[in-house]
Amino acid sequence: MITGAVTTDREAVIRIVVRGPAGQEQEVEAVIDTGFDGWFSLPPALIALLELPWRRRGRALLADGNETVFDIYDGTVLWDGSQRRVAVDEASTAPLVGMALLDGYELSLLVRASNDQKAALAIRYLFRSEPLGAGMPEVMAY
């Protein structure tokens, strides 16, 4: 299980270790972004620091309705105790965890006004034998 927090800015964050090809390693605070359908994004400075290899380019739709051409790099993240190879998208914002990385996992958030951030965010792997959405309220199961 991966745990994180919901910050006082109401952002859902986790700490995640990213690795480059020569073993460079950086722990970053990443925001869980359910509007991002990729795996992971990093700003240009961190991609350079980790010396991630460039792989390809594509076109993305941005939140304001504009589009952009962006670069995709090859990287590895430590995810739930294992190394996971991911497409790292270059984006000039805080590091983002997208829905592709969450595939197969259940994300729980506890959002509240107090400063108590203990285990306010949990990402849990769903075993194949487990019914999808078990323990979730009926209204969520659409």
Place this chain on the structure above:
Amino acid sequence: MPITQPRYSKEEFARRGDAMYEGKIRPLVESGNEGKFVAIDIETGTYEIDSDELVASDHLLARVPDAQMWLKRIGSRYVRRFGPRPQTIAQ
């Protein structure tokens, strides 16, 4: 192996990649492959298709190690969505 860097501007990538996809690749691959990724080398026109973006990319790199790769998704203008989809918000 030297690390490949992009040799064209982003605009040139999009122009060449889209022209290759629309002109030669789309008519051959579109049917039955909705949602799959197409990795295209914009210099040679070599391409690979897979439902997994990393697999399509790896297969193309195996054939063209120095590929100038443009990624398309069949049936979509975009390969990524950053943030919510503004057009779908009810007016």
